[in-house]
Amino acid sequence: MSNSQAIPTAVIQPVDAASDPGFQGNDRLLFGIVLGVLTFWLFAQTVFNVAPDMEKTLGLPATTMNIAVAITALFSGIFIVFTGGLADRIGRMRILRFGFVLSICGCLLVALAPSGTFAAPALILGRALQGLSAACIMPSSLALVKTYWHGAARQRAISLWSIGSWGGSGLCALFGGFVAGNFGWRSIFLVSIFVALAGLLLIRGTPESRANTGRAVRIDRFGIFTFMLAMIGLQVVVTQGSRLGWDSVATLLLGASALLFGAIFLWHELRTQDPFIDFSLFRNSTYTGATISNFMLNGVAGTLIVTMQTMQLGGKLSVQQAGMLTIGFAVTIIGFIRVGEILLRRFGSRLPMLWGCMITGLSVLLLAQTQFSLETYKILVFVGFALQGIGLAFYATPSTDAALSALPENQAGAGAGIYKMASSLGGAFGVAISAAIFTAIRTDTGGPIFDGLLEFQGGKEIAVREAASIALSFNLLMVVIAAISIMMTIPKARDRATRS
Structure with a gap:
C-alpha cells in the first residue's frame, strides 16, 4: 500500500505501553481525571444557561453570543479524534496535562473578558480553548482507564468517569443558575480554574502511556x-x-x-x-455496535430542546418552570450510573445496554404524548426525563466498557476519540434534526394532522403540540436503531472472569 502522501514531520519511536508496566490505577489518579472531565461537562456547559447574563454584562449582540456558545462543542467535536490519535503517539498523560492547561487558559479568558471592544475576541477564544481542552481530556483519560485499570476496577473507573460526564451535563444548568445567581457568572469559570489545578496536582507522578507498535510510526x-x-x-x-x-x-x-x-x-x-484512523477497528463488531448505539442514544438530546420549547410556546411556562421539569434526569442519571456497573458485572454489556434503550424509549414515548392536558403533560415530562436518566445510566458504563475492551492498546486513544466523537455528533444531529422538524411543522399553515385529538385551547398551541409529537417520534426512531445495532453486534456471552 502506498504511503506517499503521509509526509512525516516526526518519527515516533516505539515504546512500551507504559514506562512502568507494574503501575496500577488508583483513586488519586481517577479523581484527578474526573475533575478534568467536570471542567467541560459541569463548568463549560453552564454557558447554555448563563448566556443571557453574559451577553448583557459584556454588551454583546445575540449573534456573537450564539457563536461563543456553540464554538466549544464545535472545537471538541472537530479535534477529539485527532488528539486521541496524538495521545497514542506522543503520550496520553502529556495530552491530558495539556488539556488541563488549555482549560485553565480558556476559563481565565472567559472569566476576565472585558466589556466593550475586546469582549468578543476574549470570550470566543476562551470558549474555543475550552473545546480544545475537552478534545484533549476525554480520549486521553479513557485511554488511561483502559491501560491502568482492569476487570472490575476498570468498570468502577468507567462508572465514576461517566458520573463526571453524564452527571456533569445533567447538573450544569442547575449548577450554573445557582452560582451565577448568587456569585455572578464569572465565578463559575474562576472556580473551574481551581478545579483544573487540583486535577493537575492529583495526576502528578503517573507514568506515561503510549502506543506500542513495535516499529517507527509516521504521522499521517x-x-x-x-x-x-x-x-x-x-x-x-x-x-x-x-x-x-x-x-x-x-x-x-x-x-x-x-x-x-x-x-x-x-x-x-x-x-x-x-x-490517522485505523478503520480495522470497525472489524470488531463489539466496538462498532457500541459506537453506533452511542451515536444514536446521544441523539435523544433532541428531546430536551423540543420539550422545553413545547412547554414554553404551547404551555406558556417560563424558562425556569420548564427547566425544573428536567431535574429528575440529573438525579437519576447520577444515582443509577453505579447500578449500570453492577448490571455489567452480572450480565455483561449486551443486556444492560438493551435495557437502557428500552427505558430510554419508554421515556421518549411519554414525552411524545402531547395530546393530554397541560397539567397531565407536565407530569409525563417529569417522569419521562427521570426515566431517561435511568435508561442512559444503565447504558453508559456497559457501552463504554464494551468499546474500550474491544480496542487494541496501540489504538486506545484514537478509538476512544472516535467513540466520544460519536457522542458529540449524535447529540448535535439529534438536536439539529429534532429542532428542524419541530420548527417546520409548527410554522406550517395547514390544518392539524391530529385534528380533534389534542385537548388544548386550539390555534397555535395545537400546532406546537403536534409538531412536538412528530419531532419526538424521530428521537424514538434513533432509540430503536440503537437497540437493533446492539442486538446485531454485541455478543450474548461474556468471559466470566470479567463478571466477578
Missing part, C-alpha cells in the same frame, strides 16, 4: 488535514444549518465540502501504511 499529516476539513464542514452544517437555512447556498456548499473531504480522507486512510 494528509489524513489529519482532510479529516479536520471534513469535520469542520459537517459540524458547522449540523450546528448552524437551521440558522443559515438548510437549503441555503452556504449550507449546501459546506455539506458538499464535508462529503468531498470525507471521501478523500477515506480513500487515503484505506491505502496508507500508518493511517
Whole structure:
C-alpha cells in the first residue's frame, strides 16, 4: 500500500505501553481525571444557561453570543479524534496535562473578558480553548482507564468517569443558575480554574502511556488535514444549518465540502501504511455496535430542546418552570450510573445496554404524548426525563466498557476519540434534526394532522403540540436503531472472569 502522501514531520519511536508496566490505577489518579472531565461537562456547559447574563454584562449582540456558545462543542467535536490519535503517539498523560492547561487558559479568558471592544475576541477564544481542552481530556483519560485499570476496577473507573460526564451535563444548568445567581457568572469559570489545578496536582507522578507498535510510526499529516476539513464542514452544517437555512447556498456548499473531504480522507486512510484512523477497528463488531448505539442514544438530546420549547410556546411556562421539569434526569442519571456497573458485572454489556434503550424509549414515548392536558403533560415530562436518566445510566458504563475492551492498546486513544466523537455528533444531529422538524411543522399553515385529538385551547398551541409529537417520534426512531445495532453486534456471552 502506498504511503506517499503521509509526509512525516516526526518519527515516533516505539515504546512500551507504559514506562512502568507494574503501575496500577488508583483513586488519586481517577479523581484527578474526573475533575478534568467536570471542567467541560459541569463548568463549560453552564454557558447554555448563563448566556443571557453574559451577553448583557459584556454588551454583546445575540449573534456573537450564539457563536461563543456553540464554538466549544464545535472545537471538541472537530479535534477529539485527532488528539486521541496524538495521545497514542506522543503520550496520553502529556495530552491530558495539556488539556488541563488549555482549560485553565480558556476559563481565565472567559472569566476576565472585558466589556466593550475586546469582549468578543476574549470570550470566543476562551470558549474555543475550552473545546480544545475537552478534545484533549476525554480520549486521553479513557485511554488511561483502559491501560491502568482492569476487570472490575476498570468498570468502577468507567462508572465514576461517566458520573463526571453524564452527571456533569445533567447538573450544569442547575449548577450554573445557582452560582451565577448568587456569585455572578464569572465565578463559575474562576472556580473551574481551581478545579483544573487540583486535577493537575492529583495526576502528578503517573507514568506515561503510549502506543506500542513495535516499529517507527509516521504521522499521517494528509489524513489529519482532510479529516479536520471534513469535520469542520459537517459540524458547522449540523450546528448552524437551521440558522443559515438548510437549503441555503452556504449550507449546501459546506455539506458538499464535508462529503468531498470525507471521501478523500477515506480513500487515503484505506491505502496508507500508518493511517490517522485505523478503520480495522470497525472489524470488531463489539466496538462498532457500541459506537453506533452511542451515536444514536446521544441523539435523544433532541428531546430536551423540543420539550422545553413545547412547554414554553404551547404551555406558556417560563424558562425556569420548564427547566425544573428536567431535574429528575440529573438525579437519576447520577444515582443509577453505579447500578449500570453492577448490571455489567452480572450480565455483561449486551443486556444492560438493551435495557437502557428500552427505558430510554419508554421515556421518549411519554414525552411524545402531547395530546393530554397541560397539567397531565407536565407530569409525563417529569417522569419521562427521570426515566431517561435511568435508561442512559444503565447504558453508559456497559457501552463504554464494551468499546474500550474491544480496542487494541496501540489504538486506545484514537478509538476512544472516535467513540466520544460519536457522542458529540449524535447529540448535535439529534438536536439539529429534532429542532428542524419541530420548527417546520409548527410554522406550517395547514390544518392539524391530529385534528380533534389534542385537548388544548386550539390555534397555535395545537400546532406546537403536534409538531412536538412528530419531532419526538424521530428521537424514538434513533432509540430503536440503537437497540437493533446492539442486538446485531454485541455478543450474548461474556468471559466470566470479567463478571466477578
